[in-house]
Amino acid sequence: MEPFVVSALKYRPKVFSDVVGQESITKTLENAIANNRLANALLFSGPRGVGKTTCARILAHKINEQSLGEKADNDFSFNIFELDAASNNSVDDIRSLIDQVRIPPRIGTHKVYIVDEVHMLSTAAFNAFLKTLEEPPKHAIFILATTEKHKIIPTILSRCQSYDFKRIGTKDIANHLKEIAQDQNVEVEETALHMIAVKADGGLRDALSLFDRLISFGGNKLTPEDVSKHLNLLDFNSFFKLTNSLLEKDTRTILLQLNDLIDSGFDAQLIISGLGAHFRNLLVSQKDDTIALLDSSAELIPIYQKQAAKCSIAFLIEGIAIATKADAQYRAANNKRLLIELSLLQIAGFTESTEKKKPSLIPVDEIKISDLPKEEAVHTKESTPNLSIRIEKPISNSVSGLSLAAIQRKKELKQKQEEITKNNNPESAEPFTLEDIKMYYDQYVVNIEEKGKKILASNLHIAAIDLIDTHTIRSKVPNDTIRREIEQEKEALLIFLRKHTKNDHIELQVEVQEIETSENFIYTPEEKLEHLISKYPAVAELKQKFSLDL
Numbered sequence: 001m002e003p004f005v006v007s008a009l010k011y012r013p014k015v016f017s018d019v020v021g022q023e024s025i026t027k028t029l030e031n032a033i034a035n036n037r038l039a040n041a042l043l044f045s046g047p048r049g050v051g052k053t054t055c056a057r058i059l060a061h062k063i064n065e066q067s068l069g070e071k072a073d074n075d076f077s078f079n080i081f082e083l084d085a086a087s088n089n090s091v092d093d094i095r096s097l098i099d100q101v102r103i104p105p106r107i108g109t110h111k112v113y114i115v116d117e118v119h120m121l122s123t124a125a126f127n128a129f130l131k132t133l134e135e136p137p138k139h140a141i142f143i144l145a146t147t148e149k150h151k152i153i154p155t156i157l158s159r160c161q162s163y164d165f166k167r168i169g170t171k172d173i174a175n176h177l178k179e180i181a182q183d184q185n186v187e188v189e190e191t192a193l194h195m196i197a198v199k200a201d202g203g204l205r206d207a208l209s210l211f212d213r214l215i216s217f218g219g220n221k222l223t224p225e226d227v228s229k230h231l232n233l234l235d236f237n238s239f240f241k242l243t244n245s246l247l248e249k250d251t252r253t254i255l256l257q258l259n260d261l262i263d264s265g266f267d268a269q270l271i272i273s274g275l276g277a278h279f280r281n282l283l284v285s286q287k288d289d290t291i292a293l294l295d296s297s298a299e300l301i302p303i304y305q306k307q308a309a310k311c312s313i314a315f316l317i318e319g320i321a322i323a324t325k326a327d328a329q330y331r332a333a334n335n336k337r338l339l340i341e342l343s344l345l346q347i348a349g350f351t352e353s354t355e356k357k358k359p360s361l362i363p364v365d366e367i368k369i370s371d372l373p374k375e376e377a378v379h380t381k382e383s384t385p386n387l388s389i390r391i392e393k394p395i396s397n398s399v400s401g402l403s404l405a406a407i408q409r410k411k412e413l414k415q416k417q418e419e420i421t422k423n424n425n426p427e428s429a430e431p432f433t434l435e436d437i438k439m440y441y442d443q444y445v446v447n448i449e450e451k452g453k454k455i456l457a458s459n460l461h462i463a464a465i466d467l468i469d470t471h472t473i474r475s476k477v478p479n480d481t482i483r484r485e486i487e488q489e490k491e492a493l494l495i496f497l498r499k500h501t502k503n504d505h506i507e508l509q510v511e512v513q514e515i516e517t518s519e520n521f522i523y524t525p526e527e528k529l530e531h532l533i534s535k536y537p538a539v540a541e542l543k544q545k546f547s548l549d550l
Contacts (some may be wrong), residue, residue, distance in 0.1 A: 001263070006207075006208070006209070006212055007208040007211060007212050008178060008205045010208060011180055011208070012054055013051070013054055013058065014145070015058060015249070016029065016055070016058055016062070017028055017053050019054060019058070019167055020051070020172050020173070020176050020204055021050070021051075021056060021167075021168035021172040021173075021204070022050065022051050022055065022166070022168075023171055024164055025055065025163050025165060026055065027500060028060055028163070029055065029062075030062075032184065033059070033062055033063060036086060038063070038141065039142055039160075039161035040136050040140065041133050041134075041136070041141075041143065041144070041159055041160045041161065041213055042056075042059075042141070042142070042143045042144065042160060042161050042163065043118075043144045043145075043146070043152075043160035043161065043162045043163065044056060044143060044144065044145045044146070044149070044163050044165060045082070045145075045146050045147070045149035045162065045163070045164055045165065045428075046164055046166065046167075046395060046549060047165070047167055047203060048147055048203055048205065048206075049201060049205030049206050050143040050165045050166070050167060050168055050202065050204065050206050051145075051165060051201075051202030051204065052095045052165055052466065053114065053116055053145055055165075056112075056114045056143040056145060057080070057114070059112070059143065060079070060112035060114065060143070060146070061080075061108075063108075063109070063110045063112065063141065064079055064105075064107070064108030064109060064110060067219060067277040068435045073250075077080075079105045079106075079107065079108050079110065079111050079112060080111075080112050080114065081097075081100065081111065081112070081221055082114045082116065083097060083113065083114070083115045083116070084116050084117065085115050085119075085120045086116075086117045086120040089120050089121045089122050090122060090124075090125060090211045091122070091123065091124045091125050091128050092348075092365075094121070094125045094128045094129050097113065097127060098128075098129075098132050100113075100119075101113070101132060101136060101137060101140045102137065102522045103138055103348060104137070104139050108184045108198045108460075109139065110139050110140070110159045111139055111140050111141070112140075112142075112143060113140065113141070113142050113143070114145065115142065115143070115144045115145065116145045117145070117146060117147070118144040118145065118146045118152065118156075119146045119147075119148045119149070119151035119152050123153065123448045125451060126152075126155070126156055127155075128154050128249045130155055130159070130238055132154070132206060132398040133156065133159045133160070133165055134159045134543045136313065137154075144156075147164075149164075149461045150398055157254045166202075167201070167202025167203070168202050168203070169202075169203050170194065170197040170198055170295055171197075173196075173200055173202075173204055174193040174194050174197040174297065176204065176207075177193045177197065177207060177211055178190070178193055180208070180211065181193070181211075181222075184213060184215070185219050186221070186222060187220055187221045187222070188221070188222040189223055189224055190297045190298065190299055191224045191236070191297050191300060192222050192223055192226070193297070194225045194228045194233075194296065194297040194300075195224060195227045195228065195231070195233055196210050196211055196214070196227060196231070198233070198295070198357070199231050199233055202502075206316060210231065214226060214227060214229070214231075215232060217230055218539065219255070224236075229240035232265065232266065232270075234261070234266055234270065234274050234301075236278075236296075236300060236396045239274060239275060239278040239379065239545050240278075240303065240307060241257060242257050242258075242275065242344075243275075243278065243279075243282070243307060243311075244256070244307070245257060245348075246300060246344065246347050246348045247311065247315075249349070250348075250364075251345060251348055254344050254345070254348055255341060255344075258271065258340065258344060265365045268330070268336055268337055268340045269327060269330045269336070269340075271340065272323050272326045272327055272330070272340050272343060272344075273323065273327045275323050275344075276319070276320050276323030276324055276327065277295075279319040279320045279323065280316075280320060281294055281304055282304060282307060282308040282311055282316055283308070283313070283316045283317070283320070283409060285301070285305045285307075285308040286305075286311075286313070287305040287311070291305075297458070298388055303333075304458060307501075312341060314350075315347075316349055318347065318350045319347045319350070322346050322347050323343065323347075326339055326340060326343035327342075343377075359512065361429025388542075429476060429500060429503050429504065429505055430502040430503050431470075431503075432462050432501040432506075434465070434467050434535070436501060437465060437467070437501070438465055439474055439499065440496065440497055441460075441465055441497070443500075444460070444497070445457050445461055445494060445495050448460070448489075455485075456485060456489060459477070459485045460486065460493075462478065462487070463476060463477045463486060464476040464481070464513075468509065471503065471505040471506055471507060472506075472507045472508075472509060473497075473507070473508045473509070474508075474509050474513075474542070475507065475508060475509065475510045475511070476513040477510060477511070477512055477513070478513075480511070480512055483510050483511075485513050486510050487510055490510065493508065494506060494507070494508055525550045526550070529550065531544075
């Protein structure tokens with residue numbers, strides 16, 4: 001009996017044309033070899049099982065075949081060196097590799113060094129590798145492969161030509177599995193292959209491992225039911241049935257279907273996240289130009305389109321939002337099953353009317369009779385003949401951005417709002433005197449001092465108040481520091497004065513001006529001593545007799 005070889009090794013590509021899902025990278029590498037424009041250091045990065053090491057090996061063979069001819073009967077095994085950086089990550093391992101680099105190849109033109117999982121190298125090993133990687137011998141080519149590119153130090157990245165491998169598409173994986181199934185004479189449904197591809201999540205090696213496992217169970221026949229059972233995947237029929245119950249708002253059936261799925265061993269989080277993906281597929285199935293975005297097998301497309309025709313866009317979007325929110329809250333929820341049940345009932349309870357926002361309340365004094373419906377307007381006139389009702393559309397201040405146009409728009413909106421406020425609230429203009437202003441000004445100073453703002457109260461008290469004209473007050477302060485303090489309090493002070501004088505036209509000007517005073521203040525020690533001597537001459541005699549100093 002022949003020994004069993006796993007599909008991942010048995011069907012590993014030998015040429016670039018057999019690599020699945022990386023056409024742009026393989027085409028670039030082929031052209032680089034053909035035009036002799038291949039870099040000495042290459043970095044292959046991407047998820048696991050997408051072909052990084054496979055492409056590195058194909059490239060290593062292709063380089064030497066180019067020099068000896070395509071029909072060269074040699075595997076060039078002596079020209080290819082593979083190093084697992086996960087277990088050989090020290091400086092000594094890199095030094096050993098550098099010593100090998102100096103030796104030219106025995107056959108062919110190049111020696112290729114493939115360093116797998118290069119991000120596992122230590123920082124010291126990376127630094128030891130820098131010089132050789134930047135200026136290697138002409139016969140040496142380094143291919144570094146990694147699944148975690150962000151862990152590689154920038155000095156290494158700058159010396160490599162980088163190739164980012166992408167996740168392999170679901171359809172590409174399903175088609176490749178179909179070819180392998182035909183080669184092994186296995187009868188398998190297209191939907192089953194698609195389910196395996198979805199479970200593999202973009203990794204071809206994972207898909208081949210799952211395929212081998214399922215073939216061991218099912219023999220020469222593989223059905224979607226087998227895949228669903230052994231890979232713990234929900235089949236598409238479950239989501240179609242659950243969606244129909246949600247559309248019919250049959251809450252009893254919804255809860256029973258959820259219970260059956262949980263009893264079958266499926267995790268509740270898997271159910272709600274899968275339902276969100278199902279709604280997404282229904283959403284892209286509603287239009288012919290978005291059907292290409294449907295992540296499904298060809299035989300399921302008509303079924304998706306049929307159910308999508310029953311669903312509104314609003315229902316699907318709301319369903320996706322609720323399912324996504326429940327998926328995010330699942331881990332922190334105490335009663336996880338209740339969370340999923342409540343989410344399903346919320347989706348079932350969605351109607352087009354719940355989508356519309358409720359109108360905001362409008363003050364009665366802003367309602368106009370002319371803006372009301374005809375019947376309501378007549379009724380209002382009869383019941384409240386003396387009521388003046390006016391509706392004014394609120395001005396939206398939702399202007400965003402830092403452009404000059406946006407700033408100008410904000411300024412216009414603010415001015416318009418102020419005009420409406422003035423129209424609704426007529427200004428008062430009662431006459432006032434300087435004595436009135438001083439009385440209310442002193443009252444304001446007392447108020448802020450009681451609030452604990454003693455420094456501000458002191459600055460306001462220092463200021464000298466007078467009138468420039470009938471509505472303009474001038475506050476004279478001794479320095480610019482006090483002026484700035486009063487300017488910051490100016491708006492609150494004006495509101496207080498306007499309210500108590502009943503005059504909305506009052507304005508305040510704060511000016512820096514020396515305040516004349518008849519008092520000579522004593523500041524320095526010398527001035528204090530002179531003041532004492534002028535009052536008490538004996539102080540001078542005391543200072544001189546005992547040789548006192550300040």
